[in-house]
Amino acid sequence: MLNPRPQAETRISVQHLSVDYHGLVALYDASLQVKAASICGLVGMNGAGKSTLIKALMGFVQPSYGTIAINGHSLRQARRDHAVAYVPQAESVDWNFPISVADVVMMGRYGSMNLLRIPRRSDHQAVRDSLERVELWPLNQRQIGELSGGQRKRAFLARALAQGASVLLLDEPFAGVDIRTEKLMIELFQQFRREGRTLLISTHDMAHVTGFCDQVVLINKTVLAYGETSEVFTQENLARTFGLGPA
């Protein structure tokens, strides 16, 4: 069989994925596996296909070839399980939107609510638990834009928690974040990992990868290498990723 069912401990499995936009190839024959309970760095140049891969994992782009499995299931099933959470980049959020922190986190629960999205007691409890986890509960009635930069990041992480996601996709989460916040976020990421969640983090910063990513995916129009950071994150592979060495 071409696509053997991944082992239970594989969170993300991508096989021979190709994506093109109107004939323009964004990603070609990309294969990778990310195991459960890991922090995986997604490293590549701008335009290397990082965003395309993230979009494909959310099912936003139709692959021209290949398959994606989350927790061994199809993307459709993964969406039904609310397994994948996307943590938006700060600049893509309307911080003036008239909505409270608690309401944003409640949006993580919508997938499991009825059509009218009337919160049950368990939903309120999940929101509270998630906000307590990221130490934002005292600010839960603030308008979302009244939070500081680091608090904003944590509010969206709380939403992913409330959603019950096992896979978190983070696009450049450290952009424009101060050192203190960055440390706090990394601590949270490591907690998430201990709980068995998998985080896929696109980043430019090599120090992040060696610092706290146990897995890494190197990408340049295709997946050049993936696996344990200690094995994959070599000078030679990096040269290939950033187009310095032989192509």
Add this chain to the structure above:
Amino acid sequence: MGAWTWLIEPLQHTFMVKALLVSALVATVCGLLSCFLTLKGWALMGDAVSHAVMPGVVIAYALNLPFALGAFVFGVGSVAVIGYIKQMTRIKEDTVIGLVFTGFFALGITLVSKVRSSIDLTHILFGNVLGISPSDILQTLLISGLVLILLLVFYRDLVLFCFDPTHARSIGIHTGFLHYLLLSVLSLAAVAGLQTVGIILVVAMLVTPGATAYLLTDRFDQMTWIAILSAVCSSLLGVYFSYWLDASTAGCIVLVQTGLFVLSFLFAPRHGLLAQSRRRGIDRGFPSDRQA
């Protein structure tokens, strides 16, 4: 003349009672919708759709069909055309919107001038709520009811759609459906608004209450109540002013709406001009405080 006479005398006329009730209902619908449109950044789209429904209304009148049907087809159709041209060319979206809606609007005006039935161009352009016919009242009732139900059923999803469509999609909410739902509702509301203020000014009904409310609160639920309240008050006051001043009803309604916006713009407790300049004053005060 006392305030009592001012309020009561117009109510002796049936046409005034009808006008007040219809415009209050339309204001409720448009006021609620305006919250979604202002936050989604669809004000220009509202303008486009409200103009583009015109040929649909004229054709429906000529064929003796419910004008909501014609308006719906052309409203949604115009958005499809806008999307198609934007996708196929390199022209920027605001340009495409401008050229498409004026094209549709021109078609409507031309049709009116050729199809000389009972249609009065000025009624379509500027509304005719004082002379609204029973069948038009019935249609407005049905449209408003439908729009209200749709907006209330999909209320939370639409808020999420405005705030974070990416998240909505990632948890399996069909954002394409919500997109077209909001557009359809917009087309329908435009026809309802057309009854009271006409095509030219209907965009005010679809934008101003939301903008006014947005400056007054940081909670979406409160925003909808404030928007509806300000829209209904504007409509009622506007109809009264129009009666006593013998002036255009559409003009009066929208002027009151704009007036409420200006008040909110100046005096809103947190986001108003005065509050902001007071805050800036305090900020400037800090260094001198430290020196003292």
